Amino acid sequence: MNPNNTRTISKPLFPETSFQAPNKMGTFNKEKIIEILSDATKQNSIQTLRQKIYELSDQVAAFSADKMGVWNIGSNGDTVRLNQKYLMDDLKQIAESQTLERCKYYLKRLIKGISEHKTSRVNDINLNRWKEYPEIITDSxxxxxxxxxxxxxxxxxxxxxxxxxxxxxxxxxxxxxxxxxxxxxxxxxxxxxxxxxxxxxxxxxxxxxxxxxxxxxxxxxxxxxxxxxxxxxxxxxxxxxxxxxxxxxxxxxxxxxxxxxxxxxxxxxxxxxxxxxxxxxxxxxxxxxxxxxxxxxxxxxxxxxxxxxxxxxxxxxxxxxxxxxxxxxxxxxxxxxxxxxxxxxxxxxxxxxxxxxxxxxxxxxxxxxxxxxxxxxxxxxx
Ligand SMILES: C[S@@+](CC[C@H](N)C(=O)[O-])C[C@H]1O[C@@H](n2cnc3c(N)ncnc32)[C@H](O)[C@@H]1O
CATH class of the missing domain: 3.40.50.150 (Vaccinia Virus protein VP39)
Structure with missing residues (x-):
């Protein structure tokens, strides 16, 4: 929480030890993240929008993920997977944007990436969040x-x-x-x-x-x-x-x-x-x-x-x-x-x-x- 908006986003939002944080999987899922992000898109000032993002960052940082930093979340048994590090990077990018318009652009892109699991015909890799698969080798x-x-x-x-x-x-x-x-x-x-x-x-x-x-x-x-x-x-x-x-x-x-x-x-x-x-x-x-x-x-x-x-x-x-x-x-x-x-x-x-x-x-x-x-x-x- 940051009532004065004094937090600088360049401080690491992603604590090294966060994988050991208690697992709150039951209360924090895909729908919840989308709800918070959608709420942020409705803000009319960059300060309040950032405030929402900081709050979400705190919750994300408190999550436990597996050893790859990946959460497989999704309430209805879907295969949505989010990588803690990449999500934190996305939130950081939004919070550090200089204009409200830019913040909202990145926000909408993030919402789309989380809500739409877009795949090719032959695998389950979410093309909207393709960066979150660093373990997939693409070199020959x-x-x-x-x-x-x-x-x-x-x-x-x-x-x-x-x-x-x-x-x-x-x-x-x-x-x-x-x-x-x-x-x-x-x-x-x-x-x-x-x-x-x-x-x-x-x-x-x-x-x-x-x-x-x-x-x-x-x-x-x-x-x-x-x-x-x-x-x-x-x-x-x-x-x-x-x-x-x-x-x-x-x-x-x-x-x-x-x-x-x-x-x-x-x-x-x-x-x-x-x-x-x-x-x-x-x-x-x-x-x-x-x-x-x-x-x-x-x-x-x-x-x-x-x-x-x-x-x-x-x-x-x-x-x-x-x-x-x-x-x-x-x-x-x-x-x-x-x-x-x-x-x-x-x-x-x-x-x-x-x-x-x-x-x-x-x-x-x-x-x-x-x-x-x-x-x-x-x-x-x-
Ligand atoms: C290189 S090894 C495969 C090892 C396997 N990838 C693994 O990780 O255990 C080749 C295998 O093919 C089997 N093999 C050889 N000729 C075969 C055939 N005509 N039909 C089925 N298996 C055969 C051999 O017994 C051997 O276990």
């Missing part, structure tokens, strides 16, 4: 120094990808309650993320033991949105996708993720249908093309297909497995939307031999692999 070079190990995620399955990959793709390319298919589910990283993010996930994995691990991990992760997430045992080249989808009364999925073996870099099993047992690069590519053709039939038009794959080195030659596989996908009619280059850290075995690898690289005239690719394709609507 990803240097991620740590695997997300929260919840039930584990680095235990050799060859699994970091949860940030499905997390980013699910946020960008699906809406709440939509369906994701992962044809090389492994220990279920994608399916754990679909569950956490309120999407449904179906995974196909060749090895029975790995399927069991995936499903037990999924079952031990809280399912607060009550979605369906399960790994099925089967060969992605043969499994009856149609009947699996039919069990859930769906004909298509809205996102397809594939993280196949990188040919024979890791031999996952002795099963001849395992892509890591392909005898040649050509055989690997032809098997991949077959799986792509079979699975993409069940991807909704206008939606996205994400392929995660790296290259390999064989007999003194760099095999551009990523680009070769990308070419196979392009032959099936997809549009290439992005090629993301993502770093990966050495396995502990390689880390222990770092010096030796450097020596080998210098002698052999090659570079040590430090990256893999995330290819993003779109199935065009026509």
């Amino acid at each position: 070079l990803w240097i991620l120094d740590k695997r997300d190990s929260s919840g039930v995620h584990t680095a235990g399955y050799w060859g699994n990808f970091i949860p940030q990959i499905p997390y980013q793709m699910i946020q960008r390319y699906t809406k709440r309650d939509e369906w994701v298919l992962d044809t090389f589910a492994g220990c279920g990283t994608t399916l754990i993320e679909t569950q956490r993010l309120g999407r449904n996930g179906i995974g196909i994995e060749l090895q029975g033991k790995v399927v069991e691990t995936a499903n037990s991990l999924i079952n031990s992760e809280p399912n607060k949105y009550n979605t369906f997430n399960k790994a099925y045992q089967g060969d992605s080249a043969k499994i009856d996708y149609k009947s699996i989808l039919k069990q859930h009364n769906i004909k298509t999925v809205q996102l397809l993720i594939m993280h196949p073996p990188y040919f024979d870099i890791i031999k996952f099993s002795d099963n001849p249908n395992d892509l890591s047992n392909a005898k040649t690069v050509d055989e690997f590519l032809s098997k991949m093309k077959n799986i792509v053709e079979r699975a993409t039939e069940f991807l909704e038009k206008g939606r996205y297909f994400v392929l995660v794959i790296g290259d390999k080195y064989s007999k003194g030659e760099w095999i551009p497995l990523g680009f070769l596989t990308m070419q196979e996908v392009l032959k099936t009619g997809f549009t290439l939307k992005s090629i993301i280059v993502k770093n990966f850290e050495d396995t502990s075995a390689k880390r222990n031999q770092k010096e030796l690898w450097r020596y080998r690289a210098i002698v052999g005239g090659f570079y040590i692999f430090k990256h893999e690719y995330i290819f993003v394709f779109k199935k065009e609507a026509i």
Whole structure:
């Protein structure tokens, strides 16, 4: 409260410790914020308008948010989300405006951003408040120094990808309650993320033991949105996708993720249908093309297909497995939307031999692999 309007807005309105403040979620929601802001737009003097904004700032600063500074508010179960820091920045901008007209312009813009949840066809990102998603990566070079190990995620399955990959793709390319298919589910990283993010996930994995691990991990992760997430045992080249989808009364999925073996870099099993047992690069590519053709039939038009794959080195030659596989996908009619280059850290075995690898690289005239690719394709609507 500031009866004399003497407070200077340049003083930090956003206390560093405010995330620890008591949670008043029940009494302060989207409607309440809009009501206060609308009231402010009716003020005829800049002083009284600022006064309203200061009062609101005090309430906002007292809120507790999650560790990202995000509140998921909204009384009727809607998915409005407000970022405490960005809301404080907006309030500061309004209060610091020099004219009443400018204050009202920013106020109306803020009201629109909070009241209208404007999204694209393929995700739930509120385009009116797009700045509030700093965690969404939009660059094509990803240097991620740590695997997300929260919840039930584990680095235990050799060859699994970091949860940030499905997390980013699910946020960008699906809406709440939509369906994701992962044809090389492994220990279920994608399916754990679909569950956490309120999407449904179906995974196909060749090895029975790995399927069991995936499903037990999924079952031990809280399912607060009550979605369906399960790994099925089967060969992605043969499994009856149609009947699996039919069990859930769906004909298509809205996102397809594939993280196949990188040919024979890791031999996952002795099963001849395992892509890591392909005898040649050509055989690997032809098997991949077959799986792509079979699975993409069940991807909704206008939606996205994400392929995660790296290259390999064989007999003194760099095999551009990523680009070769990308070419196979392009032959099936997809549009290439992005090629993301993502770093990966050495396995502990390689880390222990770092010096030796450097020596080998210098002698052999090659570079040590430090990256893999995330290819993003779109199935065009026509
Ligand atoms: C690179 S791993 C995927 C890891 C997964 N993204 C994760 O985070 O756990 C590839 C997986 O594909 C499986 N696989 C290989 N050939 C397959 C096939 N024909 N059908 C289904 N799964 C297959 C392997 O058993 C292995 O678990």
